[in-house]
Amino acid sequence: MASQWYSLVAQKLFLANTLLARLESDTKRSAAETEALSQGSAELLLRARQTLLVMIARYHQHKAEKPQTLAELEALFPYEVHETRLLRELAETSGSWWNHLDQVESALSQPPTTRKNVTEENIIAVSVEQGPDRSAATLRKTLAAMTELAKRLEEQHSEW
Template sequence: MATGDRPANEAELALGREAAIQGTIELLLRSRQLLLVMIARLYQKRNEEPATLEELASLVGEHPGDIARLRELEKASGSWWNHLDQLEMSQSRPPATRKSVSAENIIAISADTGPDRSAQALRRTLSAMKNFADDLEEQHSEW
């Protein structure tokens, strides 16, 4: 983010990192929506574009194994689906305002850190989503 010969300062670097993280999260969330559309099309719902698991289940029913697998992922606390739910909730809330810290107002509290937004966690979620989509495509192409 440097301009000309001037190196980027710490604030510009932090802003760039935050933009990259938020962009990655938005792309992951969009990918999950596209996965739902892919599943709808696998079940011959060509003109439908479900945005949620509930919408997909209402289109194809609760009984297909793919819906059951997604429901399990939705409930599992460490799953990629659950991680995306946490990220989506975090993205839709404004950042918490932070008070300035001084010697007079320091109080030790436990802060909600939110979902893991590290590059490693985002890569794990992406990899798990890709594996799910690959398995889904392979399973349905066997028919």
């Protein structure tokens, strides 16, 4: 049963990879198409992360629970399990793929900030758009790290 969840995680990661490949291609596209590819790949990575939590729950015989967050996954266990400890470390490590996805999720869940028009009086107040790096290269690093972890977990649990 858990390997079906691994297949679903792998599917989401594959689809994110497909969108990232399109984003990285040299074809000319509109800003809207570029943003759609970026957000689409980020959303697939977020969905893969959420599915990874369910996969881990299944590995530990929680057949009905579908944790949406790391805290919900941790709450399923009366003891610490290797996977939750590993994910908690990633969540608390600045620059990790989990931390990056937390930032991306937060940014994508908020309306864009309104910008002031640039005039001579307020030119200093106008700043570069803030937020997490959603470049193809950074999303690809996150994708690679997630893929590696999912494969490693599947291999460990298929041996048992």
